[in-house]
Amino acid sequence: xxxxxxxxxxxxxxxxxxxxxxxxxxxxxxxxxxxxxxxxxxxxxxxxxxxxxxxxxxxxxxxxxxxxxxxxxxxxxxxxxxxxxxxxxxxxxxxxxxxxxxxxxxxxxxxxxxxxxx
Amino acid sequence: xxxxxxxxxxxxxxxxxxxxxxxxxxxxxxxxxxxxxxxxxxxxxxxxxxxxxxxxxxxxxxxxxxxxxxxxxxxxxxxxxxxxxxxxxxxxxxxxxxxxxxxxxxxx
Numbered sequence: 001x002x003x004x005x006x007x008x009x010x011x012x013x014x015x016x017x018x019x020x021x022x023x024x025x026x027x028x029x030x031x032x033x034x035x036x037x038x039x040x041x042x043x044x045x046x047x048x049x050x051x052x053x054x055x056x057x058x059x060x061x062x063x064x065x066x067x068x069x070x071x072x073x074x075x076x077x078x079x080x081x082x083x084x085x086x087x088x089x090x091x092x093x094x095x096x097x098x099x100x101x102x103x104x105x106x107x108x109x110x111x112x113x114x115x116x117x118x
Numbered sequence: 119x120x121x122x123x124x125x126x127x128x129x130x131x132x133x134x135x136x137x138x139x140x141x142x143x144x145x146x147x148x149x150x151x152x153x154x155x156x157x158x159x160x161x162x163x164x165x166x167x168x169x170x171x172x173x174x175x176x177x178x179x180x181x182x183x184x185x186x187x188x189x190x191x192x193x194x195x196x197x198x199x200x201x202x203x204x205x206x207x208x209x210x211x212x213x214x215x216x217x218x219x220x221x222x223x224x225x226x
Contacts, residue, residue, distance in 0.1 A: 035215070037215075037217075043219065043220075044204050044217040044218055044219045044220045045152075045160065045204060045206075045217045046217065047214055047215035047216065047217065060214050060215075061212075061214065094159060094160075101208065101215075102148070102208035102210070103208075104150040104162055104165040104166070104206070105150070105152070105160070105162060105206070106162050106165070106171065107162075108159040108160055108161070109159065110159055111159050
């Protein structure tokens with residue numbers, strides 16, 4: 001079965017960076033993209049960007065210059081790195097599988113809590 | 119681009135719940151719907167306006183034909199359907215995915 005397993009919770013100070021990993025299994029890794037979204041408490045998901053299995057990445061406008069997304073086909077793992085963290089970046093971060101940028105998110109990871117606090 | 123959902127709906131067990139999602143010319147978009155139970159990741163329940171993923175009960179259905187509002191309908195509501203529901207589209211003009219703010223469905 002399709003599984004996306006994310007790395008564990010993180011606590012960071014303002015100004016730091018965070019990296020979240022997403023290990024994919026149960027499907028042909030090269031056939032699907034991975035999308036990233038985050039969800040602040042009490043709010044809907046917020047799209048962050050998309051990365052293809054070959055490594056091409058498109059961040060949402062809001063995160064350009066601060067977000068890096070990469071893909072490692074040898075380990076079927078995708079990474080999301082967000083720099084220059086502020087308190088407003090406190091959220092649960094999700095990876096999700098999709099066939100394209102304009103497609104549904106058909107399987108989601110379990111989420112990774114990132115807390116930013118001084 | 120924004121998607122507007124009512125913050126909450128309440129429905130008695132066995133009744134039908136309708137959750138609207140408003141957006142400019144949403145009828146020209148493909149709308150997807152997710153169910154999110156407390157403390158869990160979202161789960162896709164309807165995609166491309168009205169299709170259901172494998173394993174999702176037929177009680178869940180979608181429509182998107184009136185131009186400005188897409189709707190998720192849950193028939194014969196059960197206690198286990200209590201969750202937050204989110205609509206989602208790809209905004210072609212803006213080149214990004216957009217989610218609604220979510221509707222909390224309470225089963226009375």
